[in-house]
Amino acid sequence: MTPLSAGTGPGASRLSVAVLGATGAVGQTFVRLLDRHPWFRIAEVAASERSAGRSYGDAVHWLEGTLPPQTAALEVLPCDPAAIRSRIVFSALDASAAADVEPLFAAAGAYVFSNAKSHRMEPDVPLVTAEVNASHLDILVAQRERRGWSGAIITNANCSAIGAILPLCALHRAFGLSRVFIFTMQAVSGAGYPGVASLDILGNVIPHIAGEEPKIEQELGKMLGRIVGDRIESATFGVSAHANRVPVEHGHTVCMSVGLENSASAGDCAQVLAEWTGDEAARGLPSSPERPIILDSRSDRPQPRRDIGAGNGMTVTVGRVRPDPLLDVRLVAVSHNTVRGAAGASLLNAELLAARGVFAS
Amino acid sequence: MTPLSAGTGPGASRLSVAVLGATGAVGQTFVRLLDRHPWFRIAEVAASERSAGRSYGDAVHWLEGTLPPQTAALEVLPCDPAAIRSRIVFSALDASAAADVEPLFAAAGAYVFSNAKSHRMEPDVPLVTAEVNASHLDILVAQRERRGWSGAIITNANCSAIGAILPLCALHRAFGLSRVFIFTMQAVSGAGYPGVASLDILGNVIPHIAGEEPKIEQELGKMLGRIVGDRIESATFGVSAHANRVPVEHGHTVCMSVGLENSASAGDCAQVLAEWTGDEAARGLPSSPERPIILDSRSDRPQPRRDIGAGNGMTVTVGRVRPDPLLDVRLVAVSHNTVRGAAGASLLNAELLAARGVFAS
Amino acid sequence: MTPLSAGTGPGASRLSVAVLGATGAVGQTFVRLLDRHPWFRIAEVAASERSAGRSYGDAVHWLEGTLPPQTAALEVLPCDPAAIRSRIVFSALDASAAADVEPLFAAAGAYVFSNAKSHRMEPDVPLVTAEVNASHLDILVAQRERRGWSGAIITNANCSAIGAILPLCALHRAFGLSRVFIFTMQAVSGAGYPGVASLDILGNVIPHIAGEEPKIEQELGKMLGRIVGDRIESATFGVSAHANRVPVEHGHTVCMSVGLENSASAGDCAQVLAEWTGDEAARGLPSSPERPIILDSRSDRPQPRRDIGAGNGMTVTVGRVRPDPLLDVRLVAVSHNTVRGAAGASLLNAELLAARGVFAS
């Protein structure tokens, strides 16, 4: 049975999945995106001890849109492999919990799709943005063997890094990256809920997000790296990141100044960005956007409030591609941080594995 | 009679000044800052034809605080040298008007302190931030001679460039700048009134401000340049600027990645910034802040809403001085865009000239 | 041919409509709502002289989502009956233009669905919210006869009045209204584009909207009135309105204290609101929401940012139904001001007439 045929019929044959950390902001995004998913069906939700035992509808402070009624009725389970039966596990756990909990699930046979930073930089853990480095999933063989796991951990990158990596990958494949200055203006939803205090951010900018800059600087290189033996080696271009919080609900904006190995004009870069479709493996999946990148030529775009909906939140909108006085090219990218930058990216990774037939037995 | 003694007594001996473009956002800031100024007294306000003939209080949509009653009672004059008697003229005119009007005033004998971009890059027009390049005022001799003016034009830089130049000057004097990447997050008041539509900026970022990036890229070099013969030559370091509008009322935030000619650690840079006091000529004037730069070591500062009041709006607050992975040092600077970045900078320039005795006869 | 059958096929048989004032904020909402409408097809767009002759895509500063490509390609026509062929005309004109222009179209045979205040309170002009007073459309016979028009003018109410009238109608039908205190917190999109200056509204409240309070106070009574002979007579309950602008993009929030003729408990009122479905004539139309009112029992709802999407923007969400210490009941209602409160209301009115067969020949 292929995953595609799993989508046939009234849903009975969809694959059961669990969401860990289901009551938080990213967990809720998983719940929204999985509602009426053709291949997957939320069978289980799990959260902290405080919520366990209550119905999901009671335990969650639902933030956006309508809570799907079937999920609302589910009992919240503890984040414990003994309590969860699904083999496909989406994790929206904080790094503090994810560090210990996710390996337990992987050891118990689950494929854990993690949004936490905890395992991202381990050399046998794939850090995957589907259109960029789907092939890094091949490292799972080594991961399972070395760790003796019947399951696995697959991570996706920091929300800002995902918004940047799609256009950077397009340029890297075409011209080779040498160095990148990245400056982010990040939405408050990136800090979860309750997250940023309104007294801190209303009419203000906070020019610091704890731990964010090193994540961006490390993760971009790993996603553009390659498998060497039983480990992923990062690409070697340099990155300098400045992370800022701005009073925006959803949508991260990144400005980038990019140096290339093979010099190219802004016009050439724009053309590459306009035409890029990403890895073939990532196309045509249920969560794949029609285009991973849209190039918007209007002088004042992209903008987070107006552009994060592109491709159902999975498309990165790029604009202002222009020459850089000190490097090769400058540009701006906007992405939906809780969809493209978190839950949607995990989901697409799970679809990649499903399309490979990993969950088929 | 020295300007300092001009401040003695009940104000009768203060120097008469005029404000052009007095009803706009920057014009209003001039009016606020000049209220109870010890050396200057607003004798005349001028604005567009639409307002001329009405009282200032009737013509202005006053934006902040209390409109000083004496100024409210003044009749709004046309922006015409024939109608204005003051020899000291503060101009908050838009570039479209400033290009033609300011030279007419200079020709008629006025010292015009301009906030418009129109004349900033002309080689015999000083572009002055008092603590940085007060000595550039010496070019006025050449300017007046060449142009046959009995007055002069003195400009101050773009609001973002002023916020950046103070810390950059400190680093330049100590280590020499080689290249600078600048990312701005600019307040809406920088666009004047009515300026940015709320439908465009509420909960949003606009990653573009028309004409702003070239201004920043050119003006920083000019302010750090030097007089060679009868012209100012710009310093030659490179600048790449990204300008963004964010939903903040007042206060521009700039993130910078800085390369130095003589490499220095972030610690050394921080020390230089903490100790910098700027050009001696700019100290002790009525609008001089106690310190042109304050270094704030808290991890999440500076922030526009909380830090623009430092030094009555004339101090730039700097923070997050840390190593840059690709260059030498990264940092963040916040400044009050309509005070330090506009009207206050002009006022300080006029005080520099007053202290030199230029208006003493 | 019934309007319903008009929707069959690839759109060729849909009725041609025109949008006046198509480049403004409400005009754009018409364009979005009419895209893929089953009965209507935008054949013509018209705007001020400044835009006329350009393509719609060039003339419009598009604010939200994606501009439908076919409409983008239309030439912008002048707002002149001689230039427009459609018999169904949606008007998003400002009151200043609508006062003169709309009657010209009606005289020339068009059914004009107007969002302007200009004609709302004329006794032979129906002021219709479809679920409330569809029967007021009967006055059109008198209107056409008296004015000698082959077309007609149909108006919808002020955006705040529409959000209030749906719950008020439910209570009026059940218990009779005696008096209502209404306090609004209105989104900036209600002021059009560019509308409210960001310097005025960021982090602020403006406790005044020009002309808004009298509109609310008059229009509610007219919508709950009845036809007497050749005129509509208003219902006679009293209304006191306080109108405020708040920094919200879309969505008007109204708090109401309601006195009833036949006293009822808050519980009774809540039940009436929960069950109300409105006039049968307004159900099952293309723009009809599944329910005109949703009652949300959560203590902190409704909220504009989270609830305006209900029923594709056509449902009013009501909450906090509780006893009033001085009258009978207090409650809060949130509605989408440019959809339910403007373009969507007009569209629903046109669908009402279409369902009556008015456009059938």
Added chain:
Amino acid sequence: MTPLSAGTGPGASRLSVAVLGATGAVGQTFVRLLDRHPWFRIAEVAASERSAGRSYGDAVHWLEGTLPPQTAALEVLPCDPAAIRSRIVFSALDASAAADVEPLFAAAGAYVFSNAKSHRMEPDVPLVTAEVNASHLDILVAQRERRGWSGAIITNANCSAIGAILPLCALHRAFGLSRVFIFTMQAVSGAGYPGVASLDILGNVIPHIAGEEPKIEQELGKMLGRIVGDRIESATFGVSAHANRVPVEHGHTVCMSVGLENSASAGDCAQVLAEWTGDEAARGLPSSPERPIILDSRSDRPQPRRDIGAGNGMTVTVGRVRPDPLLDVRLVAVSHNTVRGAAGASLLNAELLAARGVFAS
């Protein structure tokens, strides 16, 4: 020794005061307002166990302006009468802590100026807004006697109630209140820190503040009541309150529809409001504003962001005084919620007692 003479000299003779709950938002406002106070000197700060033992500068997340260095150096004490020596105690404790802790201090001899709701409605506890009901402090004799306290508890009202009571008192003294509808739009700082999550309030309205409406409805009557024997009896006019949270940093806006016992025109009401100076006892104290009410006749005022600074945050700005279609008069009032509505009100109450000579040793 009079309190006035206490202000003489370099501060050595100022009265020592303590602040309970000093690290919270209102606690910080006390610290700011007490810096350089002529009569009082912060000798002690106290907070929760978590902070006790650290320096105040380390324990506090300072929100606004500059932390006074002497206070920063103070050790944070526990909120325990055994640990605090000051007889004048300003309490910014939450109601949960205040209920038990404040009586302990009063029993131990301290005059506790409380911002919590815990004791406000007890009949022998004065609920004082200095300009309105300073004479209610006379109840302290009965309070101390009945409770056997050597100290006392003096409360001030809910932040919204204080903004409303000043104009309402003016009208009540002139015409008698019969009923009042109050609609509030409250700033986020009213919820303390971290308080309202930015994800909840950015670009949004929350039409509910837990417990707020009953507080407003009860406290207004008590402040306008009178002492009868050993208890304060509330005035008997009716109040209906709607409380809303809006995305404003500081400043509560209240709209009111007011019914009077002796009918008066809006013009008469405006004149009363313009001329009202409040209780003589509250004038000329260190925290007294020049005027407790300013009447602003501009059509779009008062506004929180622009008007909360009036009278150093102690003046209520009133505007839009106009006829009400259902009652007598409508108006809008804006006040600074953490100054006038909290810490400043307590301070003024303490100054009232000091001026009576209560602390004169």
